[in-house]
Amino acid sequence: MAQTDQFECGGCGAHLEFDPKSQNMKCEFCQSEKIIPVEHTVIVEHDFFSAPTNLGWARPTVSMSCESCGATISAESTVAGKCTYCGSPYVKEIPSRADLIRPETLVPFKVDKARAKELFQHWLGHGWFTPSNLSQLGRLDLIKGVYTPFWTYDTSALSNWTAESGYYYYETESYTVMVNGKHQSRTRQVKKTRWVPSHGQRQGFYNDVLVPASKGMNQELILKIYPFELGQLVPYKPEFLGGFIAEEYGVDLQQGWGTAQGIVSSSERQKCAREVPGDTHRYLRVQTNFSGITYKHILLPVWIAAYEYNAKNYNFLVNGQTGKVQGFKPISWAKVALFVGAVAAVVAGLAYYFYIS
Numbered sequence: 001m002a003q004t005d006q007f008e009c010g011g012c013g014a015h016l017e018f019d020p021k022s023q024n025m026k027c028e029f030c031q032s033e034k035i036i037p038v039e040h041t042v043i044v045e046h047d048f049f050s051a052p053t054n055l056g057w058a059r060p061t062v063s064m065s066c067e068s069c070g071a072t073i074s075a076e077s078t079v080a081g082k083c084t085y086c087g088s089p090y091v092k093e094i095p096s097r098a099d100l101i102r103p104e105t106l107v108p109f110k111v112d113k114a115r116a117k118e119l120f121q122h123w124l125g126h127g128w129f130t131p132s133n134l135s136q137l138g139r140l141d142l143i144k145g146v147y148t149p150f151w152t153y154d155t156s157a158l159s160n161w162t163a164e165s166g167y168y169y170y171e172t173e174s175y176t177v178m179v180n181g182k183h184q185s186r187t188r189q190v191k192k193t194r195w196v197p198s199h200g201q202r203q204g205f206y207n208d209v210l211v212p213a214s215k216g217m218n219q220e221l222i223l224k225i226y227p228f229e230l231g232q233l234v235p236y237k238p239e240f241l242g243g244f245i246a247e248e249y250g251v252d253l254q255q256g257w258g259t260a261q262g263i264v265s266s267s268e269r270q271k272c273a274r275e276v277p278g279d280t281h282r283y284l285r286v287q288t289n290f291s292g293i294t295y296k297h298i299l300l301p302v303w304i305a306a307y308e309y310n311a312k313n314y315n316f317l318v319n320g321q322t323g324k325v326q327g328f329k330p331i332s333w334a335k336v337a338l339f340v341g342a343v344a345a346v347v348a349g350l351a352y353y354f355y356i357s
Helices: 113-124 219-224 253-275 334-354
Strands: 017-018 024-027 062-066 071-076 091-095 141-179 182-212 245-248 280-309 310-318 323-329
Touching: 062 280, 071 182, 113 141, 113 245, 113 280, 113 310, 141 219, 182 253, 182 280, 219 323, 253 280
Parallel strands: 141 245
Antiparallel strands: 017 024, 062 071, 062 091, 071 245, 141 182, 141 280, 280 310, 310 323
């Protein structure tokens, strides 16, 4: 598919790509730069119950779908090779979805590829139970910058709760002990709990509850590279995607809201628990109602990468905004055994010391 005119270098005619360092479009051949105009517009929150009107990518795209993990990415032209997420070679071109809710805001990449590689090497060299030669032998297979889909939800939450509040009190209890062959009566204070019904209501507002909408990305890892600073969201422009790819959401708006509800409900339960009077409580029940629900579909920058060690592949992610790295590492069972043995020796030594004392 033809490139759009705005990505063509005015100096040499080559392809311009977004440069995270300068935050401009840049030509890797002649180093020419093209400024991306910054629009200071209000970021729109969309009513959850209204039919979306911002559909389609609004730019020429090619969609590639992985038959293995189901992820779909969007790029300016056909992306050859393996799936960015699972490495499967079974990737096929499919028609771009016309009913896709278009992202209207994104956080541009702040960490470039070179820096992401540096952060990877630093991360690879740390870890208690990783092989000592991991940083020397761990070979980076691929690293790709992906604008990853997320939903954010705003909502008001009204929670009614009921519980039993417990209040501690003490009673004097008599008991008998044997001293020098004789029974002696003594007393002690015993803690008791008095339970009484209680109830209450609280109201809260939740802004930008963040829900990953990626189908291909490892959900365990994506949560570990939080947080993202959503205050740096800017209006979506195709220029920011130059040289990068974007994943189409695999978790739709309704599914994302189900996840957001769980996040808010869990938070409400914790907050209601803190409002129950008394010294302790039990049988807490919380009923939360939601209102004023709005959403945004946003793209956040993530470097997705894989490395090879001893003929096995391991995945890791780099937060493209903050540089935070999370991933999977091989385990050195020799180090684990050495650690367990050392702990066992210390415990045995302490036990012997107290025994002879």
